[in-house]
Amino acid sequence: MSANAPTQAVTPQLRQWIVEQAQAGHAPDAVLKAMRDAGWDEDVAIEALENTLREHLEQNAVAAGLPPAVTVPEPALDDSPLYLQAADRRVHVLSAQLQPRIVVFGSLLSDAECEELIALANPRLARSRTVATKTGGEEINVDRTSDGMFFQRGETELITRIEARIAALLRWPVENGEGLQILRYGPGAEYKPHYDYFDPAEPGTPTILKRGGQRVGTLVMYLGEPERGGGTVFPDLHLEVAPKRGNAVFFSYDRPHPSTRTLHGGSPVLAGEKWIATKWLREREFA
Structure with a gap:
């Protein structure tokens, strides 16, 4: 392998070499070092390595029958920041x-904002429903035993402010978000593990997708802390996020397939109440 000093063009031969190194079991750091030792500019080498491996993995995934990957929301974490400025906060x-x-975020919402969301939502709560992918409508699901309601996008000044904050934090347009959903889980209530994307194999999914495409990301914000229980669990990862007021957990999924490992649920509340606000993010404008 040799570098073109004036332009350092990323050629098909270089991409093939990178793929061969990955197939041979060489770690990305070792491949990057070999490229630097051969005279490649580090920034050019990193970009070539990342793009080539991403394309290679995507080709393998599609060849294996997985749906194509799409762009997803992504907070600005390249420099491993301790804090992110999300519009006003x-x-x-x-x-x-x-x-x-x-990603687990701290202090996304203030205590006053959490209390106001609960107060606004409380009179409008009803038994939670889920999207019915068999029909494209909604249904009561025995796996989800919470009460909930939806705000319209921009319904109040508070909602507008929080939605702008989320859009800045996740670098995703406000209009690509579903309305903010507020949920209350009383003692014993839970949401059994599930995926948030819409299963392409279900007959109602084409109807659902007309309103903004697939869901590609989820943000769960904790408004009220239970005394015990109620964490957000990711069974495939053996991970549980504690429901601390004002904090949030974000996760994205670039294809509607279990390979994303985004199976998650709300574990049963053992004492007290859990209140959360959920924002689902779509590929396109949600109407």
């Missing part, structure tokens, strides 16, 4: 995982 980055992408 500085948000803590408490933990971040790449595969699957799961």
Whole structure:
């Protein structure tokens, strides 16, 4: 392998070499070092390595019968920041995982905002429903034993402010978000593990997708803390996120398939009440 000094063009031969190194079991750091030793500019080498491996993995996935990957919301975490400025509020980055992408944020909402959301939602609560992918409508699901309601996008000044904050934090357009859903889980209530994307194999999915395409990301914000229980669990990862007021957990899924490892649920509330606000993000404008 040799570098073109003036332009350092990323040629098909270089891409093939990178793929061969990956197939041979060489770690990305070792491949990057070999490229630097051969005279490649580090930034060019990193971009070539990342793009080539991403394309290679995507080709393998599609060849294996998985749906094509799509662009997903992504907070600005390249420099491993401790904080992110999300429009009007500085948000803590408490933990971040790449595969699957799961980020826990601290202080996304203030105590006063949490209390106001609960107060606004409480009179409008009804038994929660889920999307019925067999019909494209809604249904009561025995796996979800919460009460809930939806705000329209921009329904109040508070909702508008929070939606702008989310859009800035996740770098995803406000109009691509579903309305904010508020949920209350009393003692014993839970949401058994599930995926948030819409199963392409279900007959009602084409109807659902007309309103904005697939769901590609989920943000769960904790408004009220239960005394015990009620964490957000990811069974495939053996991970549980504690429902601390004002904090949030974000995860994205670039294809509607279990390979995203985004199976998640709300574990039963053992004492007290859990209140959350959920924002689902779509591929396109949600209407």
